[in-house]
Amino acid sequence: VRALEDIVGPRHVLTSAEDLAPYEVDWTGRFRGRASCVVRPGNTDEVAAVLAACREAGVAVVAQGGNTGLVGGGVPRGGEVVLSLRRLDSIGDVDLIARQVTAGAGVTIAAVEAAAARSGLHYAVDFGARDSATVGGSVATNAGGLHVMRYGGTREQLLGVEAVLGDGRRITRLDGLVKDNTGYHLSHLLCGSEGTLGVVTAARLRLVPRYDERTVALIGFASVVAAVDAATAWRRELEYLEAIELMLADGVELVCAAFDLAAPLATRWPVYVLVEAAAATDPSAALARAVEATVGVGDVAVAVDAGRRTSLWRYRDDHTLAINTLGPPHKLDVSLPLRHIAAFAEEVPHRVVSAAPVARTFLFGHLGDGNLHVNISGVAPDDESVDDVVLRFAVELGGSISAEHGIGIAKRQWLHLSRSPDEIDAMRSIKRALDPTGIMNPGVLL
């Protein structure tokens, strides 16, 4: 602690139980552990000095941004130093020619978007935790979100990082060059490494055009298979699709009950799909034509003005909060080949109930990317039998145990379902190569 105080100043090393508390538990309340202290460096040199001090003292380090992770990768397990990056919150000028911006690790996703908007541009990554989640955390976890089908995830926006590796070496790739074939892409390797190789201190991010012409449609379907067929056709026919989101009747009804909303459509449908299109010229006619021509479409609600669009999005966005009203859920996010989404959605609630008879399964997610969020309520936090059946079933169908959230500590025991022994072994070799003393987030991922 004294060494850390010498680096960042005493007021940026927190040690009292009261000060540590918010850093020691994730926002879902599922993951918690004791930190030896929290250190809040103010720049990259201080981050490097903190890592050097921890390496010397043989103390493990957990990097933390907005603490919005879902797999326990950003909270301590027992006695680690929590390295909070939130003070690295400066954001550079938007480069209008290159359409890029450099943001410190502690800048929130909402702040990146605000800076982009001021320049008439848009940051493509967006997700519910935008006001708390940080650039550093989003890079470390390769955050996905609502618009991956159009723009890709965080990795696809990431031109380069500034980072300090576990062994102290510095990476500085903030020059924003679109093409740069000069060896291994260390920035992309760090993206999604969940703090196990080093600490990202800044990122150079791509910005995209800002489209004000925007249409949202919410559409009822009789079945998931009809919804998947429709989504496949729209992806083929429609340019400018930003999102195709899937919801089921019980989730939508829970949202309506929790937030006192009217039902989204005149009729109750078993399946709902929210589609958003955005372009430089009004995409609503093309969207309407495509929806009308689609077999299996039930009722349709369309929103063009911003207020009404937000109202339709609420049915999807508020799933998380509505489900939380039933107690902390098990939150799984699986990736599936599109052709198996329907089979998964139909069967998975039965598999869950066979493992935990009182469980309630809520399914929603990013149909455009084959990414379903599986939220399970009514199961004790430490009962992992439901996680087990869900993840195994996803892999059985050719899917992945994590589309977006990562592995963290939550899914480490199932990593072997998605990655072969050779691959896990290769990852361990890379970990040893860049963090030979093993101080970076031990126990997470590997």
Add this chain to the structure above:
Amino acid sequence: VRALEDIVGPRHVLTSAEDLAPYEVDWTGRFRGRASCVVRPGNTDEVAAVLAACREAGVAVVAQGGNTGLVGGGVPRGGEVVLSLRRLDSIGDVDLIARQVTAGAGVTIAAVEAAAARSGLHYAVDFGARDSATVGGSVATNAGGLHVMRYGGTREQLLGVEAVLGDGRRITRLDGLVKDNTGYHLSHLLCGSEGTLGVVTAARLRLVPRYDERTVALIGFASVVAAVDAATAWRRELEYLEAIELMLADGVELVCAAFDLAAPLATRWPVYVLVEAAAATDPSAALARAVEATVGVGDVAVAVDAGRRTSLWRYRDDHTLAINTLGPPHKLDVSLPLRHIAAFAEEVPHRVVSAAPVARTFLFGHLGDGNLHVNISGVAPDDESVDDVVLRFAVELGGSISAEHGIGIAKRQWLHLSRSPDEIDAMRSIKRALDPTGIMNPGVLL
């Protein structure tokens, strides 16, 4: 050799000087070396067995695809086993729902495009060597090409690879999941690693919509700075831009002379820009409006039908062959921030002449990505003073020593200009972690 014959059969191990010759020299004639033999495995198991045999014998391996590399990374230096991947030339069915295809390392880029076209889709990576260059080589070098500004390079098309690492571990990421946050992205690490970590045996590739409505315009400008300003405006205003290519008068005149073509425009301009737009609906009116509204535009030639488009593209495409008529050039491809392209283009010929008075410098390239190809004729192949001044000047302006071609052996001595000692050291650590015996393409990149 006997061990290798046991693995792949005697007729797939080449040892005679005559058989080895085409594998021992690159197509530019600049890089050549002796191979101990050429081995041509027919599947991934054979690749793994070949690597195991070479590891055991302590013999280095140079993987080779279409042998169209430009930096000497795919030809032997002295006594290595050349591992030709060309027999891995099978291509899977196009997945129309996911819009993806799996291709063996030996499939040519043209064959990927042909398979995509048969399914009404398009493979986004395209470049001059398309008929010889292979999927394996394009992944190993993160090939760029003509459409990076719209779709990104090879890495952005790459969902995953099948590969054998230097230490024998196998990577198999061909499931095509768009979202998969389950640890380090080994496929992207291998992409651009130039055969120094392992051998890519297959790749899962993203395909994009096929646009038949296509317009090409060739435009004269009085200066590079005017061309850059125009390109910046078009990138902001026009959706669907596939390419913005820069040429200078002396290059265009060389092409006209070499292939007996008429001048592209009625007037001679110091600078020419070729723009291509493609979309589901005809983009020509929007392109014409944008070009008309641009300050500094000189004469314009527009082509809509395929034959005329090809004619306009020839002025750009044939630069390479036309320059080759002057003898083997020094070929450099640098990346620059867009705001410094004009300064670079104006100054670099003078710097070259100060190093080599008889040199002629030809500049052309992908203006949309800030990527200029610098071809220098009239300089002995082993006189690296011109390379030195060009690469140092690019880095001085915030650029990179390689936009597309990679480092290979050609630019290894300048790698330190683009990557810091820490980064090079981190790359070495990764190399040791995945190829501990150092058999994979030693001397290339690192």
